[in-house]
Amino acid sequence: MENIQKFFKNKKILITGHTGFKGAWLSKILLNWESRVVGIALKPATNPNLFDSLEIKNKMDNYFIDIRNFRKVKEIIIKEKPEIVFHLAAQPLVRDSYDDPLYTLETNIMGTANILQAIKETNTVRAAVIITTDKVYENKESGRPFKENDKLGGYDPYSASKAAAEITIDSYIKSFFNPVDYNKKHRTLIASARAGNVIGGGDWGNDRLAPDLIKGVLKNKKVIIRNPDAIRPWQYVLEPLYGYLLLAKKLYEGKKEFSGAWNFGPNSRNFLTVKEFIELALKILNKGDYIIKRDLSNKHEAKLLKLNCDKAKKNLGWQQILDINKTLKLTFEWYKSFYNKEDIINITDQQIKKFFN
Numbered sequence: 321m322e323n324i325q326k327f328f329k330n331k332k333i334l335i336t337g338h339t340g341f342k343g344a345w346l347s348k349i350l351l352n353w354e355s356r357v358v359g360i361a362l363k364p365a366t367n368p369n370l371f372d373s374l375e376i377k378n379k380m381d382n383y384f385i386d387i388r389n390f391r392k393v394k395e396i397i398i399k400e401k402p403e404i405v406f407h408l409a410a411q412p413l414v415r416d417s418y419d420d421p422l423y424t425l426e427t428n429i430m431g432t433a434n435i436l437q438a439i440k441e442t443n444t445v446r447a448a449v450i451i452t453t454d455k456v457y458e459n460k461e462s463g464r465p466f467k468e469n470d471k472l473g474g475y476d477p478y479s480a481s482k483a484a485a486e487i488t489i490d491s492y493i494k495s496f497f498n499p500v501d502y503n504k505k506h507r508t509l510i511a512s513a514r515a516g517n518v519i520g521g522g523d524w525g526n527d528r529l530a531p532d533l534i535k536g537v538l539k540n541k542k543v544i545i546r547n548p549d550a551i552r553p554w555q556y557v558l559e560p561l562y563g564y565l566l567l568a569k570k571l572y573e574g575k576k577e578f579s580g581a582w583n584f585g586p587n588s589r590n591f592l593t594v595k596e597f598i599e600l601a602l603k604i605l606n607k608g609d610y611i612i613k614r615d616l617s618n619k620h621e622a623k624l625l626k627l628n629c630d631k632a633k634k635n636l637g638w639q640q641i642l643d644i645n646k647t648l649k650l651t652f653e654w655y656k657s658f659y660n661k662e663d664i665i666n667i668t669d670q671q672i673k674k675f676f677n
């Protein structure tokens with residue numbers, strides 16, 4: 321693993337979505353590495369939430385604004401002058417996207433466009449990593465792992481919004497941040513990062529398996545499984561974050577070939593059905609039971625999603641570090657410690673240190 325910690329020391333970094341699950345982990349990593357971190361997001365949406373648990377609010381500059389507000393986004397970038405941007409703010413849930421498609425589309429497409437346009441109109445950002453998802457590909461459920469140049473598409477509004485964000489990113493790269501014109505017409509390199517489902521401590525979003533499971537188990541309730549046969553990739557939260565950080569460093573260093581789209585997914589041994597996942601988790605927790613209640617609503621959810629990550633492995637030197645057992649162990653140990661009221665900041669710091677060392 322490349323030692324990237326030193327690079328980030330003293331860099332001025334903007335993270336959008338820093339009050340969310342992945343954003344709070346990323347903020348904590350960069351604060352531990354002595355970056356100067358600024359965040360744009362809405363206030364935390366759940367109680368508890370990782371942002372408050374890690375007490376990072378006072379260690380960074382926080383702007384609680386809506387990413388759809390271009391004027392405010394631009395004002396913040398002018399004021400804060402970030403050198404590197406990680407854009408994670410989004411409406412990230414497929415199910416919620418069926419309930420409010422317009423909000424999902426506005427946040428995920430126009431939110432991304434606002435960030436790109438604000439970067440274009442200001443002059444400080446050298447590198448930006450825009451986070452989308454593995455769901456951006458047209459998914460015919462053939463089982464073939466998707467490559468970065470596969471056709472984009474989206475059945476549900478969330479996937480469509482992220483695919484549209486990808487097209488927008490590609491357009492901005494070609495039109496305004498073209499690597500060919502780097503250091504001539506502009507000095508910014510942009511990449512998009514497509515990762516699959518991640519798990520790790522501190523996620524309390526709706527419809528997320530790990531927190532639902534642990535809450536049920538701790539209350540001695542049976543865990544309800546809606547889609548037992550759905551195959552999902554399970555990746556520890558720090559795996560894609562390591563990819564985003566590596567990518568940002570390369571872009572900042574002016575390595576033009578890193579502009580563009582990147583997949584960050586788990587290898588096939590980390591693919592489990594929801595039922596296998598629950599069974600392994602209950603074994604690690606040494607407690608709990610489940611029942612299957614099949615989901616009879618007709619909301620469509622993709623059954624099979626695999627990413628081909630050869631590009632990231634070969635060109636970026638990125639690879640998955642932890643196997644599925646370690647992934648689940650770290651995740652459930654985190655939640656257990658949280659609910660046992662242990663020092664969760666220290667536990668989070670230890671997980672970060674261990675992973676990056």
Ligand SMILES: NC(=O)c1ccc[n+]([C@@H]2O[C@H](COP(=O)([O-])OP(=O)(O)OC[C@H]3O[C@@H](n4cnc5c(N)ncnc54)[C@H](O)[C@@H]3O)[C@@H](O)[C@H]2O)c1
Nearest residue numbers: 337339340341342361362386387408409410412453517518
């Ligand atoms: N968690 C996963 O498994 C997963 C998988 C693939 C991709 N992603 C992507 O990673 C990113 C982060 O996901 P997460 O799981 O941390 O989600 P999350 O829901 O925990 O966090 C979302 C963040 O975005 C912010 N946000 C949402 N709407 C906003 C708005 N209108 N204006 C400003 N901020 C807004 C929230 O305040 C929060 O900080 C998202 O872009 C998501 O699509 C997540």
